[in-house]
Amino acid sequence: MPFAFYVMTILDPTFYTRSTLSVAREMLGKIFFRRYEGETLTGRIVEVEAYHEEGDEAAHSCIGRRARNAVMFRAGGHLYVYFTYGMHFCMNVVTEGEGVGAAVLIRGIEPLEGIDVMRRLRGYPRREYDLTNGPAKICQAFGIGRAENGLPLDGTLVGIADAPPVARKRIAVSSRIGITRSRELPWRFYLSGNPWVSRGRPSHP
């Protein structure tokens, strides 16, 4: 209920067309918004990873522009959705200017509104944090797939609503998860101790 009393201010392109690492850090605590079959689904972003074509061998964009990663090269403020492991989708927020292949992967979200819909889309997991504590789980819970690749984050179908900045002390930094190349880069940011962060156990069961 706390969130329902705020007036939603959907972040505009100026938020996204900046340094990818800055956008990644500042996305923590913001509210991801999704309109799905007449329902509103929202959740607080608690874990992200940055990817950039320069100096990052793990970024899809590091090989240059291709059909699959084309959206990464668009101007900041679009949704980049990709299919992986033959069955999962993951979603990113495109950053920086047109022609730069950079994005921020959303890996952890704390559900706020539309939780019943998320439960149904996820097949009713037993543990509450299994709803959205991973990039592919998030896409399933929010009904994100191929059709959403390239959508503008303008609040029509998807968007991110502003929220007060998170205290620096709450933000943890680490290397990214599930990659082999460029794994030394400390480009993963998350809210320390939050149960919806992928991996790492919830504080209290």
Added chain:
DNA sequence: CAGTCGATGTACT
């Protein structure tokens, strides 16, 4: 609890 492993489609070597 941690560790292992199969599923299953697609892009790239």
Added chain:
DNA sequence: GTACATCGACTGG
């Protein structure tokens, strides 16, 4: 052929 920005089921302690 192989790797893949993952997940869930299964094992053993």
